Amino acid sequence: MxxxxxxxxxxxxxxxxxxxxxxxxxxxxxxxxxxxxxxxxxxxxxxxxxxxxxxxxxxxxxxxxxxxxxxxxxKLSDLREARLKLILQVLAGREIILIIDETGDKKKGSTTDYVKRQYIGNLGKIDNGIVAVTAYGLFEGMTFPLSFEVYKPKQRLLEEDTYQSKPQIAAKMIRELQAMGFKFQLVLADSLYGESDSNFLSVLYELQLDFVVAIRSNHGVWLPKGQKVRYNRWRPYNRVFSDGKQEKRYIREIVFGKRRALQYWQVTTDPETLPENSTWFIMTKVPGIKYKEVGNLYGLRNWVEYGLKQSKNELGWADFRVTNYSQIQKWWEIVMSAYLMVSxxxxxxxxxxxxxxxxxxxxxxxxxxxxxxxxxxxxxxxxxxxxxxxxxxxxxxxxxxxxxxxxxxxxxxxxxxxxxxxxxxxxxxxxxxxxxxxxxxxxx
Structure with a gap:
C-alpha cells in the first residue's frame, strides 16, 4: 500500500x-x-x-x-462555507458593518454566460460585460469578502435559471449570512438598493437591521393630508477619510411630515450651488444617529467601495479566461479566498x-x-x-x-x-x- x-x-x-x-x-x-x-x-x-x-x-x-x-x-459551496466559517471564528461573535456592492467588468462577445450590454460600474457607463452583486464585511477599518452572486439578465437566462433583480440577490445574501451566524451592526448600500421596489428594505426591517442607503434626489414619500416637507438648516461637519484626512462638508435633515424612525438627509460640499457630482441624498434607519455620523457612515461606503474595486483588480477578479459560469464562480471564489488571506x-x-x-x-x-x-x-x-x-x-x-x-x-x-x-x-x-x-x- x-x-x-x-x-x-x-x-x-x-x-x-x-x-x-x-x-x-x-x-x-x-x-x-x-x-x-x-x-x-x-x-x-x-x-x-x-x-x-x-x-x-x-x-x-x-x-x-x-x-x-x-x-x-x-465543490464551490464547500469552499465558500469553509471560508465563511473561518471568518466567523476570527470574529468570535463581534459585529461587523455589511456593505452591499456590485462589480461589473467589460467582456467582449456573447459566449461567456450572463454577458450582455448593461451598466458597468467600473466603467461608469453601459457596455458589454458581466456584473456580480457582492457582500463585504468591514471591521475596525479592515474589509474582508463575504459572498457574491452573478446578476443574470433576463435576456441571458439559461434553462434552469430564475430571474432575480440585484436587490433580490442582495436580500437573499443577507438572509443566508445572518442565518449562518454573522452579526451586523449596520448595512450600507447605494441608491439601487435604497430605491428598490423589491423586498430589499423589507428584509432589513424583518431581520431588524439598521441601515444607511443612498436614494435619488427625486425620492418620493407619501404624506397624510396637511403634512409638509421641512428642510432643516445646513450644518457643517468634517468628513473623515480612510487615510485620516478631513474635508468640510454640509448636511441637513429633510423631514417628511413628522420625524420617524426612517430619516432622510442631504449632504453636499457646497450648500449654495449644490453641485451634482458632490451632493447626495441618504436614507437611514439608525436609532439616535447624529448628523455628523450620517455623512461619515455614507462616506464610508464610498471609500470602501473604491477600495474593494481596487483590491479585486489587484487579485485578478476579471482575468478569468473561461466562459462557463460554474467555472467563473470557482475563479471568483478563489479571488475571495486570496482577499481574505490578506485581510x-x-x-x-x-x-x-x-x-x-x-x-x-x-x-x-x-x-x-x-x-x-x-x-x-x-x-x-x-x-x-x-x-x-x-x-x-x-x-x-x-x-x-x-x-x-x-x-x-x-x-x-x-x-x-x-x-x-x-x-x-x-x-x-x-x-x-x-x-x-x-x-x-x-x-x-
Whole structure:
C-alpha cells in the first residue's frame, strides 16, 4: 500500500492559510493548484492569467491550474462555507458593518454566460460585460469578502435559471449570512438598493437591521393630508477619510411630515450651488444617529467601495479566461479566498499575539520591516504590498529555475533557498488548524 504524496510546499503563510481548506480537495494536485493560485493572485504580475501564474510559481505550463478550475471534483459551496466559517471564528461573535456592492467588468462577445450590454460600474457607463452583486464585511477599518452572486439578465437566462433583480440577490445574501451566524451592526448600500421596489428594505426591517442607503434626489414619500416637507438648516461637519484626512462638508435633515424612525438627509460640499457630482441624498434607519455620523457612515461606503474595486483588480477578479459560469464562480471564489488571506494579517483581525506580519516575535520576522520597500500603513493594500515582498524570493527563484537547469549555479540556488527559508519563519495569520477542525468540518 502506497502513502498519498504530500503536497509541495510553497510559502509558509500561504501554506498555513490553505491548510484550513485541505480536506475539501480529494486530490493532492488540486490542493497544490489551490495554493499556487493564491500565490499568483497576490503577486504583482499585472494580469493574473493562468500562463502568467504558472510561470511565477514554477510550473512548466498552466494545464494543472486549468484542470483545477474546469475538471477537478471540488465543490464551490464547500469552499465558500469553509471560508465563511473561518471568518466567523476570527470574529468570535463581534459585529461587523455589511456593505452591499456590485462589480461589473467589460467582456467582449456573447459566449461567456450572463454577458450582455448593461451598466458597468467600473466603467461608469453601459457596455458589454458581466456584473456580480457582492457582500463585504468591514471591521475596525479592515474589509474582508463575504459572498457574491452573478446578476443574470433576463435576456441571458439559461434553462434552469430564475430571474432575480440585484436587490433580490442582495436580500437573499443577507438572509443566508445572518442565518449562518454573522452579526451586523449596520448595512450600507447605494441608491439601487435604497430605491428598490423589491423586498430589499423589507428584509432589513424583518431581520431588524439598521441601515444607511443612498436614494435619488427625486425620492418620493407619501404624506397624510396637511403634512409638509421641512428642510432643516445646513450644518457643517468634517468628513473623515480612510487615510485620516478631513474635508468640510454640509448636511441637513429633510423631514417628511413628522420625524420617524426612517430619516432622510442631504449632504453636499457646497450648500449654495449644490453641485451634482458632490451632493447626495441618504436614507437611514439608525436609532439616535447624529448628523455628523450620517455623512461619515455614507462616506464610508464610498471609500470602501473604491477600495474593494481596487483590491479585486489587484487579485485578478476579471482575468478569468473561461466562459462557463460554474467555472467563473470557482475563479471568483478563489479571488475571495486570496482577499481574505490578506485581510487576516490585519492586527484588528488577529487574536493570537504571534500572528500577523507586525505582531510576530521571531527575531528574523522582526527584521522584515527593515526592507526599504516595507509599507508601515495598516490598510489592505499596505498588507498586500508587504506580503508581496515576502513571496518575492519564491517567485524570483521560480522564474530563474529554467536558466538554472541550463546553467546549474549551486551557490545561487542555495542563496535563494536560504532566503526563502527566512521568509518561511513568518507564520500564517490563521487560527490553529487542529483546534479549528471541529468548527470547520462539523455538520450543520
Amino acid at each position: 502506497f502513502e498519498a504524496r504530500v503536497a509541495s510546499e510553497t510559502i509558509k503563510f500561504v501554506d498555513d492559510y490553505c491548510e484550513w481548506y485541505k480536506k475539501l480537495f480529494p486530490e493532492v494536485r488540486s490542493f497544490e493548484a489551490f495554493k499556487y493560485l493564491h500565490i499568483g493572485m497576490i503577486s504583482d504580475i499585472k494580469r493574473k492569467t493562468l500562463p502568467a501564474i504558472s510561470r511565477v510559481v514554477g510550473l512548466s505550463n498552466e494545464q494543472g491550474l486549468l484542470h483545477f478550475l474546469t475538471e477537478s471534483p471540488w 487576516l494579517h490585519a492586527q484588528v483581525l488577529n487574536n493570537n499575539p504571534e500572528q500577523g506580519i507586525n505582531k510576530q516575535t521571531d527575531p528574523v520576522v522582526a527584521r522584515f520591516p527593515e526592507h526599504e520597500w516595507w509599507d508601515f500603513g495598516s490598510g489592505w493594500k499596505n498588507l498586500l504590498n508587504n506580503l508581496r515582498l515576502v513571496i518575492q524570493p519564491f517567485i524570483f527563484f521560480s522564474l530563474l529555475k529554467p536558466w538554472l537547469r541550463i546553467f546549474p549555479i549551486s551557490h545561487l540556488s542555495i542563496g535563494f533557498l536560504t532566503l526563502i527559508a527566512l521568509m518561511n519563519r513568518m507564520r500564517g495569520a490563521i487560527p490553529d488548524i487542529n483546534e479549528s477542525e471541529h468548527f470547520l468540518f462539523s455538520s450543520a
